[in-house]
Amino acid sequence: MASRSTQILEAAARVIARRGVRGLRVEELAAEAGVSTALIYYHFKDRTGVLRQTLEFINDRAERYTTERDPDDPPLSPREELEETLLLELQDTVDVRENSSAWGELRASAVFDEVLREDLARATLVWVQEVAALLGQVQPMVPASALAAAAERLTALLEGLSMRWLSGGIKIDHARELMRGAIDAELAGLGQV
Amino acid sequence: MASRSTQILEAAARVIARRGVRGLRVEELAAEAGVSTALIYYHFKDRTGVLRQTLEFINDRAERYTTERDPDDPPLSPREELEETLLLELQDTVDVRENSSAWGELRASAVFDEVLREDLARATLVWVQEVAALLGQVQPMVPASALAAAAERLTALLEGLSMRWLSGGIKIDHARELMRGAIDAELAGLGQV
DNA sequence: GTCTATATCAGGATAGAC
DNA sequence: GTCTATCCTGATATAGAC
8 A cells, every 4th residue: 555655755766767866856746746845845854855765765676676586487597597687677667767767867976976975886786796696606616806807897787788778879679689798708708717 | 278268168077077967057167267157158158058068078078088199109909999999988087087977977867858869879879880890900700790789888888887987886997907808808709700 | 258246037945724 | 644825045047337
């Protein structure tokens, strides 16, 4: 049951996907959520409060779509799991779009905003390590440093492709294809170490 | 001889590097340039005019530092030229920082701004084709589609690494190292086609 | 061409009724 | 909890003197 707060957060996610974090106007959010601006301040204290909670909200959803799998399906091979994990972020669905836009905004804002950097660095590190672990399952016997480097490249590439997709430079299928090619290349490279 | 306009554009580049495109305040720009706000409107019509001309200004500078080479030096091998072209964008100098920040802002803004998309797509295409051509010089006999894909991945990765560097996630030397690794991997991959 | 005001406006935030 | 009405600040933009 969606409470008022949740309803506002969902609206905020939509507005952010449309206008960006820095483009979010409280008035537009109010309209989108079908409430008054005053109510937003009642629930979230100020604009920053809305932003903070919405980013959290979006992040929770992301973990869900990244993690969730039907337990009846045959388990994935390490290789498949790796590919799936990375390609999940390149899907043309509302959730992924909203999440990726927000992530891009966060990354871009962090360039000019000290405060955001720490959070972002931490989140990135967790992600890189996750991918490095998956790479290690596909290619055991490879030194951790090589795994880490490959993971950093793959995740950075994913961010780059994601931005190109969101900014209209390439189509989603093409982005996925390029990503698959990079995974192949990195695995081949690791195999030769 | 720096005219007033140029002086303002140089100041604008600095302010954008510090605050971002969306964070540029005309008043702050005036202070940075040591002139009044009115003068800025006199020269550039409005804030958007400042932005447009500054982006153009920055772009011109980028072409200069990307292209310029001492004619006395021994000519670069194709492989070196490729590496140099890509790594030039990963240097901790004022020009590159300003340029990369502006580019990142442009990319991020384009996600929410239809108007910017076309320019950005065109500029990206030119860049991708340039890199694809360099790749083709290193690895002739490779189909153009494979070259294009590799070029797209390398440039997208470069954007991703650049953003991580600018947002404080990684250090510049590490970014360069990762970029070199990717170039090696792509060239190896193309060699086996 | 350049400055000192100052008008104008958008958007964040609050007061007070219900 | 929610709304209507309004205040206030910060930022763009202009008028007019020099």
